[in-house]
Amino acid sequence: MKQRGQAVADKILDTAERLFYAQGYSNTGINQVIEEADIAKASLYKHFETKEDILLAYVQRTHELWFTRLQATVSKVEDPKEKLLAIFDHHIERQKVRGFGGCPFIKANDEAGTSDPRVLAEIQQAKLHSKKFIRALVVKSGHKKVLSDQELTEMIFVALEGAIALASVFKQPGEIQAAKKIIQKLI
Amino acid sequence: MKQRGQAVADKILDTAERLFYAQGYSNTGINQVIEEADIAKASLYKHFETKEDILLAYVQRTHELWFTRLQATVSKVEDPKEKLLAIFDHHIERQKVRGFGGCPFIKANDEAGTSDPRVLAEIQQAKLHSKKFIRALVVKSGHKKVLSDQELTEMIFVALEGAIALASVFKQPGEIQAAKKIIQKLI
DNA sequence: ACGTAAATAGACAGAGTTGTCTATTTAATG
DNA sequence: CATTAAATAGACAACTCTGTCTATTTACGT
Numbered sequence: 401m402k403q404r405g406q407a408v409a410d411k412i413l414d415t416a417e418r419l420f421y422a423q424g425y426s427n428t429g430i431n432q433v434i435e436e437a438d439i440a441k442a443s444l445y446k447h448f449e450t451k452e453d454i455l456l457a458y459v460q461r462t463h464e465l466w467f468t469r470l471q472a473t474v475s476k477v478e479d480p481k482e483k484l485l486a487i488f489d490h491h492i493e494r495q496k497v498r499g500f501g502g503c504p505f506i507k508a509n510d511e512a513g514t515s516d517p518r519v520l521a522e523i524q525q526a527k528l529h530s531k532k533f534i535r536a537l538v539v540k541s542g543h544k545k546v547l548s549d550q551e552l553t554e555m556i557f558v559a560l561e562g563a564i565a566l567a568s569v570f571k572q573p574g575e576i577q578a579a580k581k582i583i584q585k586l587i
Numbered sequence: 588m589k590q591r592g593q594a595v596a597d598k599i600l601d602t603a604e605r606l607f608y609a610q611g612y613s614n615t616g617i618n619q620v621i622e623e624a625d626i627a628k629a630s631l632y633k634h635f636e637t638k639e640d641i642l643l644a645y646v647q648r649t650h651e652l653w654f655t656r657l658q659a660t661v662s663k664v665e666d667p668k669e670k671l672l673a674i675f676d677h678h679i680e681r682q683k684v685r686g687f688g689g690c691p692f693i694k695a696n697d698e699a700g701t702s703d704p705r706v707l708a709e710i711q712q713a714k715l716h717s718k719k720f721i722r723a724l725v726v727k728s729g730h731k732k733v734l735s736d737q738e739l740t741e742m743i744f745v746a747l748e749g750a751i752a753l754a755s756v757f758k759q760p761g762e763i764q765a766a767k768k769i770i771q772k773l774i
Numbered sequence: 775a776c777g778t779a780a781a782t783a784g785a786c787a788g789a790g791t792t793g794t795c796t797a798t799t800t801a802a803t804g
Numbered sequence: 805c806a807t808t809a810a811a812t813a814g815a816c817a818a819c820t821c822t823g824t825c826t827a828t829t830t831a832c833g834t
Binding site: 617618628 | 820821822824825
Binding site for chain 2: 422423424426427502503505506507509510511514520524527546547551554555557558560562563565566568575578582585
């Protein structure tokens with residue numbers, strides 16, 4: 401084996417993640433990936449059969465990392481209602497770090513959701529995971545039942561999704577902050 | 588002049604609209620556009636300087652058509668609260684017609700929002716237009732003030748956006764229907 | 775009916791795409 | 805230390821991409 405630093409597969413995915421998110425999957429060539437990852441083309445095709453396999457691996461890893469990070473943030477908050485609001489704060493910070501590129505799953509869905517069923521399936525899992533996570537927090541939140549558990553879950557789920565998309569349109573977190581304040585009023 | 592049927596520029600935009608939305612801008616080649624529009628390549632480049640100019644014209648026309656259609660639908664509803672709910676019904680129908688491809692502006696933003704400032708500006712205008720339209724209906728709705736006018740506007744705006752994005756992920760209108768029912772409870 | 779403006783088909787340049795393959799070098803393991 | 809598995813550089817095939825250009829044909833307005 402070579403490559404004493406970072407493992408090759410990781411370097412590929414790190415670079416692909418950065419480029420796919422910033423430029424889009426279709427606008428990112430294999431040649432740019434290998435150059436910026438500083439690896440050989442033959443190495444890339446030894447780890448991944450096709451470019452689409454890299455996209456799938458990227459979406460899968462993004463799903464894992466997204467959940468790990470979100471859970472870590474929320475677990476640091478004790479108040480059960482504040483946990484719900486922490487979801488919004490977390491995504492405000494994430495979008496700032498990401499340069500307001502929007503949701504990586506929605507982006508991947510728009511670019512390859514129709515062409516690769518594996519990618520679509522992973523994206524659907526990620527969104528169901530998000531909803532499930534919100535639901536568990538809603539149930540334990542002790543909110544004031546202006547809406548039912550089911551309804552509040554749904555509202556937070558769609559509002560968060562829309563607010564992130566709009567943050568990407570306006571390149572600022574205003575819509576996420578506004579959504580947070582309204583949810584705050586409803587719990 | 589030639590082309591006794593539809594004008595050439597219209598055929599280009601009709602075809603581009605269909606292909607850009609279904610496959611994505613980057614995944615659609617000029618050659619596919621001219622073939623399916625049944626026009627010559629030289630004709631296309633006499634009407635548009637670059638491919639990106641076609642994207643811009645597509646986004647602009649989509650903005651116009653979107654608003655015209657939405658306004659027509661809502662104006663047929665008389666009850667001021669029902670007008671707000673008609674927005675959701677309208678988008679449920681539109682997504683069914685569109686094959687659950689999500690919002691064309693968000694898609695265009697994801698693919699070219701960073702590279703072409705003209706496209707980004709038009710998308711921002713479309714979203715501001717949407718919010719303004721919702722706000723006017725909210726103000727006249729006589730809703731029960733669980734939320735302020737400002738807050739209800741914001742909530743409908745982000746929930747609609749998120750619900751459409753999720754309809755595209757799950758390829759069904761469930762999230763838009765769910766969002767509608769919750770807004771119904773809040774007005 | 776004629777001149778003109780516009781549309782046509784299609785070749786072409788130049789660059790970029792994914793993916794394959796060869797030949798070489800490197801590093802870890804028995 | 806030798807073997808072996810993995811990474812390397814880079815050429816290459818086969819396409820596809822955008823955009824240009826030429827030569828030809830069509831149809832409308834005067």
